[in-house]
Amino acid sequence: MVKAQVLAGGRGKGKFTSDGNSGVRIVSSPTQAFESASNMLGHNLITNQTPPEGLVVNKLYIYKAIDIADEFYVAITFDRDRYMPVLLISDDGGVNIESNASRLQRFWFPLPHGIGPEITAYIQAQFGFSDPEMAPINHILHQMVKLFQAKDATLLELNPLVRTPDDEFFCLDAKFNFDNSAKFRQQKLFAMEERLPEEEDEYEASQLGLSYVRLDGNIGNIVNGAGLAMATNDLVTLFGGKCANFLDVGGGATKETLSKAFEILNKDTRIKGVLINIYGGIVRCDMIAESIIAAAASMGGFKVPVVIEESGLENLNVEPDFELAAERIVNLTGDSS
Incomplete structure (x- = not known):
C-alpha cells in the first residue's frame, strides 16, 4: 500500500492532478511502486477535505497490504x-x-x-x-x-x-x-505538530500571544480585543470590503508583537491595504504609534495604504472615526461595490 501523507482526509476517494488516480494505491511490484510514487510526490492531491486546488504531497507512507475480511x-x-x-x-x-x-x-x-x-x-x-x-x-x-x-x-x-x-x-x-x-x-505531543504553509503565520503569531486567523479578503487588520476585531471585520464587510485576516494583538501588546504583526501582513501578497484600529483603554497608544513608525522604517515605508488616527508618514491615512476609517480603507483598496 502506498498512501499520500497530507493534512486532510478522504485520500482513498481523492484524485491526483498528475494522473487522476487515488491517494491510496495498491501496488504489486517495485516498478509499480516507483511509478505510483513518481505520480504522487510533488503533485497535488484533491479530496473533499482539501482546498479546490488540492494539497501538495511531499511524503508517502508505504506498508504491506493485508487481506481484509x-x-x-x-x-x-x-x-x-x-x-x-x-x-x-x-x-x-x-x-x-x-x-x-x-x-x-x-x-x-x-x-x-x-x-x-x-x-x-x-x-x-x-x-x-x-x-x-x-x-x-x-x-x-x-x-x-x-x-x-x-x-x-x-x-x-x-x-x-x-x-x-x-x-x-x-x-x-x-x-x-x-x-x-x-x-x-x-508540550512533547504538540512539538510534533505539522502545519500547512498557510498556517505558519498563525503558529508564529500564537508564540508571541497574537491571535491570528487567515481569511479570504485583501484588507489587513491590526486591532486589540477580539470584540473589536469582529466589529472591524463586520464594518469593512458592510462597506463592501473583505478582510484578509483577524489579527488581535491583545492588551499585552509590545513593540515586538506589533512588529511581528506588521511582518505577517507585509508577507501576505494578497493585502492591498491595512486598517489599524486600537482601543486605547487596554494598551498604550504611544507605544502603538512608535511601533508603527518603527515598522515603516524597517520595511522602507508602507507599500499599501494604511489607515489610522495620526502620523506624518507617507501613504498613511488619518481617520479618527471608526466608521469613516473602515469606509476609507475599502475605497483605497478599490474593493467598494
Whole structure:
C-alpha cells in the first residue's frame, strides 16, 4: 500500500492532478511502486477535505497490504451536550464511513470508569465477535480510553480497523485530534505538530500571544480585543470590503508583537491595504504609534495604504472615526461595490 501523507482526509476517494488516480494505491511490484510514487510526490492531491486546488504531497507512507475480511470504524470523541466521551463504532468502515454515518452505534461512558462490560457485551452481540475476538477488541478499547484521557484528546479515530480472514485485527489508518487548550500539558505531543504553509503565520503569531486567523479578503487588520476585531471585520464587510485576516494583538501588546504583526501582513501578497484600529483603554497608544513608525522604517515605508488616527508618514491615512476609517480603507483598496 502506498498512501499520500497530507493534512486532510478522504485520500482513498481523492484524485491526483498528475494522473487522476487515488491517494491510496495498491501496488504489486517495485516498478509499480516507483511509478505510483513518481505520480504522487510533488503533485497535488484533491479530496473533499482539501482546498479546490488540492494539497501538495511531499511524503508517502508505504506498508504491506493485508487481506481484509471486514472493515470497522471505531472512534472516541467528546459529546459536549452530554459532557462526556462517546464511543462510535460501525461495521462499515473505510472510505464509505462518511456516506454511511447513520450506521454508527453510539455508546456514552464516564471517562473515569471507561467502557464497561455492558457496552462491550452489546458490541459483541451487535457485531458478532466471538469470545476469542473480544480479547483484542477489549484491549483496543481500553488503550483508546487510556490515550484519550492521558493525552487530552478530542478525537481518536481508527478507520479502518480490519479483521483478517485469520480473525486478527489491524488498524490500517488512524486520525487523532488533541485539545489546543492542553498544549501546556502536552508540550512533547504538540512539538510534533505539522502545519500547512498557510498556517505558519498563525503558529508564529500564537508564540508571541497574537491571535491570528487567515481569511479570504485583501484588507489587513491590526486591532486589540477580539470584540473589536469582529466589529472591524463586520464594518469593512458592510462597506463592501473583505478582510484578509483577524489579527488581535491583545492588551499585552509590545513593540515586538506589533512588529511581528506588521511582518505577517507585509508577507501576505494578497493585502492591498491595512486598517489599524486600537482601543486605547487596554494598551498604550504611544507605544502603538512608535511601533508603527518603527515598522515603516524597517520595511522602507508602507507599500499599501494604511489607515489610522495620526502620523506624518507617507501613504498613511488619518481617520479618527471608526466608521469613516473602515469606509476609507475599502475605497483605497478599490474593493467598494
